[in-house]
Amino acid sequence: MSVRTLTINNIPVAIEEGATILEAAKEAGVTIPTLCHLEGVSDVGACRLCLVEVENINKLLPACVTQVTEEMVVHTNTPKLQEYRRMAVELIFAEGNHVCAICVANGNCELQDAAIQVGMDHTRFPYRFPDRHVDVSHSQFGIDHNRCILCTRCIRVCNEIEGAHVWDVAQRGENCYIASGLSQPWGEVEACTSCGKCVDACPTGAIFRKGTTSAEKQRDRAKLEFVVNAREKQEWTR
Amino acid sequence: MTKKIVIDPVTRIEGHAKISIYLNDAGEVDDARFHVVEYRGFEKFCEGRPFTEMAGITARICGICPVSHLLAAAKTGDKILAVKIPPAAEKLRRLMNLGQITQSHALSFFHLSSPDWLLGWDSDPAKRNVFGLIAADPDLARAGIRLRQFGQTVIELLGAKKIHAAWAVPGGVRSPLSPGGVAWIRDRLPESRATVKMALDLFKNLMESLTTEIEQFGHFPSLFMGLVGKNGLWEHYGGQIRFSDSEGNILADGLSEDDYQDYLGEAVEKWSYLKFPYYKPLGYPDGIYRVGPLARVNICSHFGTPEADKELQEFRQRAGGVATSSFFYHYARLLEILAALERIEQLIDDPDITSQRVRANAGINQLEGIGVSEAPRGTLFHHYKVDENGLIQKVNLIIATGQNNLAMNKTVAQIAKHYIQGTEVTEGMLNRVEAGIRAFDPCLSCSTHAAGQMPLHVQLWGADGSILNEVYRN
Ligand code: SF4
Numbered sequence: 054m055s056v057r058t059l060t061i062n063n064i065p066v067a068i069e070e071g072a073t074i075l076e077a078a079k080e081a082g083v084t085i086p087t088l089c090h091l092e093g094v095s096d097v098g099a100c101r102l103c104l105v106e107v108e109n110i111n112k113l114l115p116a117c118v119t120q121v122t123e124e125m126v127v128h129t130n131t132p133k134l135q136e137y138r139r140m141a142v143e144l145i146f147a148e149g150n151h152v153c154a155i156c157v158a159n160g161n162c163e164l165q166d167a168a169i170q171v172g173m174d175h176t177r178f179p180y181r182f183p184d185r186h187v188d189v190s191h192s193q194f195g196i197d198h199n200r201c202i203l204c205t206r207c208i209r210v211c212n213e214i215e216g217a218h219v220w221d222v223a224q225r226g227e228n229c230y231i232a233s234g235l236s237q238p239w240g241e242v243e244a245c246t247s248c249g250k251c252v253d254a255c256p257t258g259a260i261f262r263k264g265t266t267s268a269e270k271q272r273d274r275a276k277l278e279f280v281v282n283a284r285e286k287q288e289w290t291r
Numbered sequence: 292m293t294k295k296i297v298i299d300p301v302t303r304i305e306g307h308a309k310i311s312i313y314l315n316d317a318g319e320v321d322d323a324r325f326h327v328v329e330y331r332g333f334e335k336f337c338e339g340r341p342f343t344e345m346a347g348i349t350a351r352i353c354g355i356c357p358v359s360h361l362l363a364a365a366k367t368g369d370k371i372l373a374v375k376i377p378p379a380a381e382k383l384r385r386l387m388n389l390g391q392i393t394q395s396h397a398l399s400f401f402h403l404s405s406p407d408w409l410l411g412w413d414s415d416p417a418k419r420n421v422f423g424l425i426a427a428d429p430d431l432a433r434a435g436i437r438l439r440q441f442g443q444t445v446i447e448l449l450g451a452k453k454i455h456a457a458w459a460v461p462g463g464v465r466s467p468l469s470p471g472g473v474a475w476i477r478d479r480l481p482e483s484r485a486t487v488k489m490a491l492d493l494f495k496n497l498m499e500s501l502t503t504e505i506e507q508f509g510h511f512p513s514l515f516m517g518l519v520g521k522n523g524l525w526e527h528y529g530g531q532i533r534f535s536d537s538e539g540n541i542l543a544d545g546l547s548e549d550d551y552q553d554y555l556g557e558a559v560e561k562w563s564y565l566k567f568p569y570y571k572p573l574g575y576p577d578g579i580y581r582v583g584p585l586a587r588v589n590i591c592s593h594f595g596t597p598e599a600d601k602e603l604q605e606f607r608q609r610a611g612g613v614a615t616s617s618f619f620y621h622y623a624r625l626l627e628i629l630a631a632l633e634r635i636e637q638l639i640d641d642p643d644i645t646s647q648r649v650r651a652n653a654g655i656n657q658l659e660g661i662g663v664s665e666a667p668r669g670t671l672f673h674h675y676k677v678d679e680n681g682l683i684q685k686v687n688l689i690i691a692t693g694q695n696n697l698a699m700n701k702t703v704a705q706i707a708k709h710y711i712q713g714t715e716v717t718e719g720m721l722n723r724v725e726a727g728i729r730a731f732d733p734c735l736s737c738s739t740h741a742a743g744q745m746p747l748h749v750q751l752w753g754a755d756g757s758i759l760n761e762v763y764r765n
């Protein structure tokens with residue numbers, strides 16, 4: 054396998070061909086903020102938090118889905134990127150209905166973490182206050198679309214790891230939502246094995262265990278990666 | 292010519308309100324109204340949410356007594372799950388409520404109300420607050436602040452947060468008290484008790500000089516409502532509803548919260564966002580009743596703890612039986628703090644308090660639930676209807692301040708009649724009208740104005756709608 058060499062924030066890195074900038078950055082010890090990226094499943098570039106600047110390329114590129122090339126010169130933390138990242142997080146907050154104070158994920162939410170990471174203290178965009186609903190028809194879990202950021206992690210874990218493919222994106226644009234089955238109540242989707250992987254995958258309080266009250270959602274953030282490693286690399290410990 | 296005086300906003304109460312005083316042709320006070328002009332619509336925006344979130348949502352109605360909503364919501368949740376919660380959970384919830392009563396009453400007594408009678412009704416309004424109190428009597432002020440802190444810490448030790456701790460959940464509570472918490476409480480109890488004793492002595496000494504206030508500040512017969520335990524024991528969490536009158540006759544007893552709609556009516560007036568609950572058998576507005584410390588102390592037969600029972604005897608002697616002056620709310624608050632501290636002492640000796648078995652799990656087993664609890668300010672009802680999956684369809688909350696609405700209006704009218712002559716509006720008079728309201732410690736929303744004086748705007752209206760006189764206080 055051939056190797057590519059590049060620099061990230063002036064740090065030289067060598068990594069195998071086909072790797073993403075995000076993987077190369079990890080190798081170089083550079084942290085890039087992410088939200089829709091989840092170890093163990095494929096990447097889709099949905100959240101735009103991982104945007105980076107590459108010299109001689111006139112647009113910002115999402116690190117999680119951009120492959121490295123030879124002699125690439127990458128910058129991950131320029132003032133321009135900081136501004137765009139902050140804007141991306143602000144837009145996510147303005148898009149849904151996030152009332153952290155009463156949310157199950159309060160204090161254990163990757164969107165909150167992202168807001169802190171990018172230094173967002175308020176959003177400069179008007180809130181949309183969309184009319185979204187809560188589906189608690191499943192016997193164990195619930196989904197509150199108000200808190201969904203459409204990262205599609207639930208879709209990917211359910212499809213790629215559990216193999217049940219309960220979730221899909223329905224509609225488009227501002228009407229997008231995560232649909233279970235054929236846009237049925239979750240409790241009626243026979244394909245669901247009630248494995249709970251989507252609960253662990255969901256970065257926010259959108260998917261939760263029923264009965265959990267505010268700030269009570271517990272997530273095992275590393276569990277999915279462990280499951281994948283166990284299956285693919287036969288690593289049974291962590 | 293009919294005139295109208297408006298006091299807007301009322302200071303040193305929780306939230307915003309406005310008072311209008313109507314004068315008749317002779318310049319005498321005809322009537323008074325206490326308006327609640329803020330609309331917060333909590334009941335509406337709970338719709339569609341999972342019922343398990345109700346504790347968290349409703350606790351945010353108020354930053355002063357979130358625990359009360361938390362407990363009422365959790366008790367309503369218990370009903371929807373149709374479970375009997377573990378005994379340890381009930382004791383822990385009780386402990387939190389006692390901490391809440393202590394801190395809330397301490398705030399009302401020391402921070403909000405005592406400046407009036409310790410510094411003087413007509414003293415400089417800029418200094419007539421807790422800071423003025425600190426300057427005038429630092430020991431008392433400090434003791435009061437520490438007593439409130441004690442109550443808040445009890446809440447914090449249980450819920451990990453002083454306010455808005457979503458710790459009580461449908462089915463029980465999230466966690467028990469740690470042995471370290473027990474030790475902390477035990478350590479601070481003697482000091483807290485000494486502070487209440489000091490406050491009681493002080494208040495009793497002052498009572499001689501406050502005879503006018505006792506006479507004029509909402510002194511009228513009414514019914515009293517609250518929870519009582521077995522044999523009329525003072526209650527704050529469980530028990531059943533009792534109504535008694537100013538003569539001490541029990542009108543109704545052993546009522547269940549489930550039937551509240553049978554005995555409580557809710558009238559609506561277009562000049563206030565606050566509903567006007569009344570005792571149905573007597574109709575509106577004759578079914579006026581008061582809730583809160585005064586009501587609980589009046590309706591109970593005993594506290595069940597030695598010190599508080601001794602004080603209760605003296606209270607009844609001084610009041611001449613049932614206390615009908617709203618000024619006695621302050622006195623009743625001190626009794627309740629004492630009783631709360633004595634009960635806390637009993638509870639922390641109970642091994643259950645550190646038990647790990649604190650939460651019952653269940654699904655949706657009832658589509659409707661009504662929960663009740665005694666908030667520091669009075670009886671609080673939560674009523675939810677949910678769908679098959681537990682999403683809220685309908686919410687009704689009956690809050691303490693609402694139930695005192697009629698009595699507060701009557702109090703304002705009584706004080707205004709006594710202190711207002713002609714169109715002259717003095718600062719001391721305004722303060723007395725406000726103080727009448729403050730006796731109820733009304734909690735109108737979630738903001739606290741404990742520190743300092745807020746601007747006051749008074750308008751005097753003629754019958755033709757023109758403003759005759761206007762007074763600003765900054
Ligand atoms: S998911 Fe919950 S905790 Fe996270 S940002 Fe949204 S409301 Fe806040």
Ligand code: SF4
Nearest residue numbers: 201202204205207255
């Ligand atoms: S439900 Fe959660 S995991 Fe699924 S798209 Fe929404 S935020 Fe992402």
Ligand code: FES
Nearest residue numbers: 089098100101117
């Ligand atoms: S992590 Fe790359 S776009 Fe979301």
